[in-house]
Structures are given as C-alpha cells and as structure tokens.
Amino acid sequence: AQTVTQSQPEMSVQEAETVTLSCTYDTSESDYYLFWYKQPPSRQMILVIRQEAYKQQNATENRFSVNFQKAAKSFSLKISDSQLGDAAMYFCAYRGPSSNYQLIWGAGTKLIIKP
Amino acid sequence: EPEVTQTPSHQVTQMGQEVILRCVPISNHLYFYWYRQILGQKVEFLVSFYNNEISEKSEIFDDQFSVERPDGSNFTLKIRSTKLEDSAMYFCASTWDTLVGHTDTQYFGPGTRLTVL
Numbered sequence: 517a518q519t520v521t522q523s524q525p526e527m528s529v530q531e532a533e534t535v536t537l538s539c540t541y542d543t544s545e546s547d548y549y550l551f552w553y554k555q556p557p558s559r560q561m562i563l564v565i566r567q568e569a570y571k572q573q574n575a576t577e578n579r580f581s582v583n584f585q586k587a588a589k590s591f592s593l594k595i596s597d598s599q600l601g602d603a604a605m606y607f608c609a610y611r612g613p614s615s616n617y618q619l620i621w622g623a624g625t626k627l628i629i630k631p
Numbered sequence: 632e633p634e635v636t637q638t639p640s641h642q643v644t645q646m647g648q649e650v651i652l653r654c655v656p657i658s659n660h661l662y663f664y665w666y667r668q669i670l671g672q673k674v675e676f677l678v679s680f681y682n683n684e685i686s687e688k689s690e691i692f693d694d695q696f697s698v699e700r701p702d703g704s705n706f707t708l709k710i711r712s713t714k715l716e717d718s719a720m721y722f723c724a725s726t727w728d729t730l731v732g733h734t735d736t737q738y739f740g741p742g743t744r745l746t747v748l
Contacts, residue, residue: 549735559720561674561739568735607674611735618664618676618687619724619737 518543520610522622529598530630536583537593537625539608545569547613550584550591555605555624564606567591595627603629633657635740637723643746644713652708652743654723663706664724664737665698667691674722680706713747720744 520541529535541550552564567575567584574582579599583592595602608622636655644650656663665677678688680698697709706725710717721744724737 551736553739558741559668559744560741561722563736563738566736609674611737618679618689619666619674620676621674623673 518545518610518612518620520608520620520622522608522625524625525623526626526628528628528630529595531598531600533598534594534596535598535627537595537606537608537627539591539593539622541589541591541608541610541620543589543610543612545612549611550582551609551611551619552580552582552591552593553607553609554602555607556603561607565593598629600629600631603627635723635725635738637721637740637743639743640741641744641746643748646715646747647712650710650713650745652710652721652723652745654706654708654740655704656706656723656725657738658704660725660738661727662686662725663698663700664726665708666722666724667719668722668742669716669719677708677721710745713745715747718745718747 522539548569550567554562554564565575565577565580567582574584579596581594605624605626607624609619611617611619638653663680666674668674676689678692679686695711699707720742722742723740726737
C-alpha cells in the first residue's frame, strides 16, 4: 500500500527567507502524481503545486518549487521569499496512475512565518 | 474560474441524527470524492463516485454512510445516524474535465464542518 510521510510537524521561517518542507512516499507504481496542498486557518484545501512522476523536470509555480527525487521517493516543497500569507498547514499527497484513484495524504507540516 | 462548492459551511447535529452534506462539483468533471479530516489529524479518503455509482470506498465508509448524485449538479454525502466521532471537516472534490480530456488534479470545496453533540 502506498504511504506518504511528512516528518516535520512544524517549521518556522523568517519573512522573506526560504523554507523547505519534506515529504517522502512509498509506492511500487512507476507512474503517479504528487501534490502539495495548503490549508490556511479557514481549513479550505488549496492546491499549491503538482508533479507528474514521468517528468524529470521539477515543477515550479511562482515562489513555490519542488525537488522531486524519484529514485529516493522524495518530494520536497521549497517556498522562496516567504510571506505572512504563506502561514498554513501544508499537506503532501500522492495519487496513483488512474484518474479515479484517491489521494493518499501525509500528516501535514505547520508552517509559521515570523515577521 | 470554476470551483467546487459545499453547503452548509458548518452543521451542528445531535448524536443519532441524520445529516446530509451537499456538494456541487465543477461542471464537466466526472469523478467525485468525499474526504474527511478530524481536527488535528490527516485527511482520510471516504469514497469515490463515477458514472452514478461508487467506484471505491474506504473502511471508514460503512453502512452509516451513503452518497448520491440526485441530479446533474449535486453530489451528497448522507450520514444516517451520526456519532460523536463523526465530528470532522468533510471535503468534496472533483476531477476529470471532459473538455480537456483529463486532469490529474482533484479540486476541493471549502469543506463542511460537522459537529456532533
């Protein structure tokens, strides 16, 4: 069975600095998708970034980028120029190759931004 | 931009009562999901729904739960006899945009906070 592990329950970073959130996963599939979702205090789940396993190039979305290491089954999220609005829970999620597959979630990392 | 909507935003109910949580998935999406998140815990999959039937369900999704797509837009989750441990945030999600062929991303609604007293 697939699993997703986020080993950092909480991270803090100074405003304008860079922070990296870690995520590892376990799967026997060769084709799959990985996601980072942000959950602010409102508790809405917001997609931050996604990565297709068949793509070697790391995904980027403005200040957010990932370091996808397929062999190591690692998928970290880097947030550059951290802003107060980035404070939230961040969840790493895995989805298998088929579109109807469920998302499998990590436990989340609480990101604190220090002004 | 199209979005998933959920109603109500907060539902308070007495233990043993039935509740229906409503979701309107993104138009043209074909796969629908319910997840729940107990406060402070990880998100858990409940059920996926495609072509008017359940395609997959978790161990959590027992006989107390049911899902339905009563018309072309709504997707509902019913809990027949709520328990204290059903208190959680319930998220609806949808995917697969027929207009562009497919999508790998599940889009989430804002959630319904269910409180069982």
